[in-house]
Amino acid sequence: MxxxxxxxxxxxIAAYSAxxxxxxxxxxxxxxxxxxxxxxxxxIKAHYLERKERGHPYDGPFYPKMADRILRRTIRGMLPYxxxxxxxxxSKIMCYIGVPLAYQNKEMSTVPKAHLSKLKTSNxxxxxxxxxxxxxxx
Numbered sequence: 066m067x068x069x070x071x072x073x074x075x076x077x078i079a080a081y082s083a084x085x086x087x088x089x090x091x092x093x094x095x096x097x098x099x100x101x102x103x104x105x106x107x108x109i110k111a112h113y114l115e116r117k118e119r120g121h122p123y124d125g126p127f128y129p130k131m132a133d134r135i136l137r138r139t140i141r142g143m144l145p146y147x148x149x150x151x152x153x154x155x156s157k158i159m160c161y162i163g164v165p166l167a168y169q170n171k172e173m174s175t176v177p178k179a180h181l182s183k184l185k186t187s188n189x190x191x192x193x194x195x196x197x198x199x200x201x202x203x
Contacts, residue, residue, distance in 0.1 A: 066091065067094075067168055067172070067173045068082065068094045068095070068174055069095055069173040069174070069175055070136070071099040073101070073175065074100070074102070074179045074180075074189075075136055077179030078100060078176055079139045082094060082140055083143035083154070086154035089153075092158045093158075093159050093160075093168060094133075094161065095168060095173065096163060097132050097133040097162055101190065101191055102191075102192065102195065103186060103188060104189070109190050110195075113135075113199060114198070131196055132195070132196045133160040133162050135196065140155075140158055
């Protein structure tokens with residue numbers, strides 16, 4: 066299953082793809098940098114900067130700065146990743162910035178419940194903007 070994450074809310078994508086991965090399906094998410102996070106810009110910036118600064122530079126915990134890795138980490142939070150079935154499900158999920166050549170001509174699906182048009186608010190940020198704030202922008 067290939068999901069195009071353009072204008073989709075990352076929490077809803079994460080929940081959907083985690084369920085599919087637990088059912089033993091391969092999940093490939095493309096255009097991760099165009100996925101969105103809801104909330105005010107100040108709150109989102111503060112939240113992700115606090116996650117980045119948490120821990121020790123050598124010992125961790127480490128938080129990703131690239132858009133595709135942020136989405137994959139969000140999905141990991143919805144899986145029992147410390148158990149064997151969660152590790153197997155997590156290994157079946159791949160996230161990409163843009164669309165790789167191998168998946169350009171393939172049929173891509175979307176998650177209708179996760180689309181931007183379903184939101185009642187206009188407060189959101191793209192993952193691309195967050196990764197630029199964290200220091201690994203595209």
